[in-house]
Amino acid sequence: MSRATNTAAVHDLPREEPLRALHVVPRKGGRGGPPSRSLKVSNARVAVAMLLVAETMFFAGLIGAYLVFRVGSVAWPPPGLPALPLGVTWVNTVLLAISGVTMFAALRGIRRGDEAVLRRGLLWTALLGGVFVVVQGSEWVGLVRHGLQLSSGPYGGTFYTLIGMHAAHVVGAMGWVFFVFAMARRRAYTAKAHDAVEACAIYWWYVCVLWAALFALVYH
Amino acid sequence: MSEAAVAHGHDEHHQGGFVSTYLFSMDHKMIGKQFLLMSLFMMIIGGLLALMVRWQLAYPEQPVPGLGWVPEPYLYEGIIPPETYNMLFTMHATIMIFFVVIPILVGAFGNFLIPLMIGTRDMAFPVLNMLSFWIAAFAGVLMISSFFVEGGAAAGGWTAYAPLSAAEVYTGVGLGQDLWIVSLVVLGISSMMGSINYITTVINMRAPGMTMFRMPLVIWSLFITATLLLLALPELTAAMAMLLFDRRFGTSFFLPETGGEPILWQHLFWFFGHPEVYILILPAMGVASEILAVFARKPIFGYRAMAVAMIAIAFLGWVVWGHHMFQSGMNPTMGMAFMTTTMVIAVPSAIKTFNWLGTLWGGSITFQTPMLHALAFVSMFVIGGLSGIYMAATPVDIFIHDTYFIVGHIHYVVFGGSVFAIFGAVSYWFPKMYGRMMNEALGKIHFFGTLVFFNLTFFPMHIIGVGGHMRRIYNPLQYEFLQPLQHWNEIMTIGAIGLGLFQIVFAVNFFWSMFAGAKAPQNPWNANTLEWEAPTPPPHGNFIEIPTVYRGPYEYSVPGMKEDWLPQAQPGTGVGVAH
Amino acid sequence: MLPWLPENISTYGGEIDSLFMLIFWITTIVFVAVQGALIWFLFKYRAQPGRRATYSHGNNTLEIAWTIAPSIILVVLALLSRATWDEIKAEIPPHDVTVRVYAKQFNWDFIYPGPDGAFDTADDKTIENELTVPVNKVVKLEMLSRDVIHSLFVPVLRFKQDTMPGRQIDGWFEATKTGEYEIPCAELCGFGHSGMLGHLKVLSDQDYATWVGEQWSN
């Protein structure tokens, strides 16, 4: 155990001293635990971010297919098929945007510890989401009457698939909102502990932003 | 959730019932074992399908021995009809890729190793983890059930090229192909849940002192793999949805008569598919790195280069998909671009290989079963990587595309690479998983048998591929130019039967050792990483006390020390400290 | 040349084969070097009493060397591939004969334009599973499919091209030797994929003229 070998060994070890390099400090007394106290980003936030990444890849696949057909076609909509109704959809878009705001209100409510505001905000959000889906449904009925079907070539197929998948996500997100609402009624959240509300809100906003992108892409 | 995990930290005496311990367990270790057992079972099915394929190729249209009882229209007095033959290779590949290699490497070892090796008590979301297993199991049931529906199982190849796969008229397969699609979508959901869990756990729950660049390479590889899965599978899910809509709801994404684009499927599929092949190999690379360092008693050569090479592969993997489509009629300029990126992505693989050799150089190597498998991994992976270069060279690919050369390549990387790594991983971590050692003699018999018969089965594929032997053909004797190659088909089939038989040794060893193997010490291989700090087998909650990490994972043979290993969790420089 | 490689009878097949052989030698050398080093290390550095493993975390010079060396080899291969690839796939040279190929489950329809040299006219002639061409002439193929994807594969020509429903893909070859050869389908196309087999007849100029005469006699 000469001095020389000793320094050689230390030299090749990673440079940082373990404790200094970390923002995580082990608990005194050594009865360790998950170092969650000093996390910068909560598990819930990381997980939701990852979920959104996955969702984005899913829609990237669908949008990619849509673009292939749209860019590759001579006329869009192809002759004989109806254009998409812009007016109603604008209104619908605004409704969804408002739902994003009510979701924000709900989240702000619970951040202050105001559970009533949280519940009200969640209900409004789900309600607006519901109206959005219903309006979209009626729009579809109209389009089908005008002869636009799933089987109307790529124009019909991509439209219903892409927009339908988004609608399914709205419905799924509504389910999540209702779940959070039910938990809120059981007083599950406080000003300090409401990761689940936040996760739900982030997802809801994602669905709204996704809609904006699809609206710009598909309806124009 | 994490609070609950802590509360259950030391609860040997606080056991739940059978259902919560073995079925709906939320303990990452039990979930890992569930994945392992499910996948090994699927491996038997996938293997038997492959043997039937091999039988038909060597002895076309002769009855398969012992299968005379299988009813029509699957077999005709043991004779495989072409429709069934197509189902056999389609389902073989699908099962092996999606229900064997990924669930073992990612599902079983990802689950078992990540919390143990980064030093935490469980995954970030144990409930999600439990669900991800049961959803995967459900996907498996869907996939297997597709054999028993009217029209049989999917028969369009694992790549499911449209329009063959997009309309029932082309194959006669109806519900079976739909089930195939739905099963993979369900599996995609499971793998998304798993990936989210792994990524969150690795980012947020590392033990004190466990910086990213102190993580063992196998954790790096699983982390990167989880990212790839998270990105790739949803895109496949989108493609699958479109395919299903084409089949059932009259859309025309891939059907040309009504304006669809068949080649769009190929782009969507391979955009997922190439990252997918790295999903199959990256964790195997990680496993091999662990084992090589431990049994060579040396620090891994070029730790950072190894991690960075994997990251590079993960990025480059997204821009090479076109190399599967050189003969699809794509723009020749695109072909050149994809050839270039493909050549580039071969470089990190080469770097890794050289670093493994560097790890062996100057080592003090012992040859227990895990090491033998890891060495075979390196050796076989080299062959698979080199054969990749032939196909990457576009003009050469004109000739060998869709021949057995490709099949040889696939099997050298996925069997020679991933499956050898799986065997290595099982024998290496078995003591921690089940608290007992696997039998070394049986392990060696299995290893050498597998190595010999593996090469006998798969190496000649390159030869007949060079001879022009197409893949996915039912009867090579229908072609005059293939007649002189037929003896190879017989040799390969004999090899495959031997390969199958030697797996029985593995099964016997696995189950026998599980119940009757020698009791394993806490750290049987004198390894540094954190899983060996936990009791054997680790209780719910893993560690008596969460370890603190002081150094990288590969401090073997540090000069001046008495011992030749220096655990990550041991304080001090180690010099002069008796372990 | 490897004994298993089918004989080559196309003008560009030789280039493919020499590229193949070049890669063969490169990969063989790498293979022997790597596996040799592996085995040698396993022997030389096997555990022996009293000897300790070398404590080393790596070597940056080596890392750089073995990053650059394969890169150079691969770039060279890419460059060499480029010329051949462009010759075969990028542009069709001036051609003497044009044949339209319609693949379908599970046959090849070869459509000849007839004396007027134009397709979709009355004198077109469809011959199933038989492609007859003159030797030493550039033949252009217009490939289509009636149903699913197939792949026209002529091993002796080193020719392979998928046929896609809904789009026409052109290809070409020039055969240098008369004879009869097989045309398998290389892309899975259904239960009859195996055995979807045509024949290529390469005829001398004289025989070809006779054949044309017979086909379009009336």
Ligand code: HEM
């Ligand atoms: C070292 C670098 C590699 C290169 C240059 C390479 C190149 C290629 C190319 C060009 C093809 C397409 C061949 C054709 O269809 O004509 C291919 C197919 C394939 N490769 Fe690789 N590859 C490499 C490594 C791997 C690895 C590591 C894996 C998996 C673990 C893998 C798995 C596959 C599979 C499964 C296919 C066939 C897919 C199919 O058509 O069914 N490859 N490879």
Ligand SMILES: [Cu+2]
């Ligand atoms: Cu690939």
Ligand SMILES: [Cu+2]
């Ligand atoms: Cu075919």
